Amino acid sequence: MERKTIKMTEKEKMISGKLYNAMDPELVEDRQKAKKLCNKINNTDEYKEKIALIQKLFNTSNLC
Numbered sequence: 001m002e003r004k005t006i007k008m009t010e011k012e013k014m015i016s017g018k019l020y021n022a023m024d025p026e027l028v029e030d031r032q033k034a035k036k037l038c039n040k041i042n043n044t045d046e047y048k049e050k051i052a053l054i055q056k057l058f059n060t061s062n063l064c
Helices: 010-015 025-042 047-058
Strands: none
Touching: 010 025, 025 047
16 A cells, blocks of 8 residues: 655744744745734734734734
């Protein structure tokens, strides 16, 4: 019987709690995007704009 090996991405490994390569290009890009969004959030005074940025950061639309 042949075993099929399922190849997980580094992000999938990270989410599942397995060892992963933090320097994987996808994860590096995600961190850069998060850093930019955090910077925008911290430098925005308008409440509604801040909420929209936080929703984008956490990929959700059900905040206040």
